[in-house]
Amino acid sequence: MSLSPQQAQDIFSENFAPWIQALGLTITDISNSGATLMMPITPDLARVGGIVCGQALASMADTAMVFAAFGHLQAAHPVATTNLDTQFLRPATGEAVRCDAEIVRAGKALMFARATMVAMPSEKIVATATATFYIPPK
Template identity: 60%
Template structure:
């Protein structure tokens, strides 16, 4: 799966509110996915800080694509849990999310993601999730 394939699948299959995050895939590897999200008026809260909901949705979405990259194709996965830790305010021009599959079993995939504010490169949040392979 290429970043272009991932972008097309996202644009054609995900909910409008996820597409409204304006995620852009930059890399997909063996069980990894990286994407960016602009920080805009629609995703910030009071104080021009990126909302936690936008960060959590980004992490969940990019970890789904890390699962796809693990298999080399789209397979139906469902989030069974998502844990997000916010480290510092999300400020800057955009957020970069790097996600990876940590372990894949027969029915469950364990993933993690780190989100970085750009242009500073500082980590603003981490997330872990478990996905059920449907």
């Protein structure tokens, strides 16, 4: 049984730290291969010049890749980020940022993911990220 975007949103609302919830993330798609999240660009997330701060983008990428892992596992099974590498390519400006996360490889103990963040409505890639997650035994 796969997770629906609404089930994933409920998991987010009930289990993630308040400061992550403050990013205003919406899970728009989730499947066994990945997840897509949207983040509105608000004054709270911007630094000088109206550019989204890198910390918000890195947190969004990590969260999106966690949901990609949940989609792959078909449940909100705990995963632990063991490595997160983010590349900032251009300033994130506009109305929102979309993050498309996918599972690259899933083993028994480790899962590898990547994410691409796109400014909306320009559709320009603003950052990419990769992560490794440890999957504790059930």
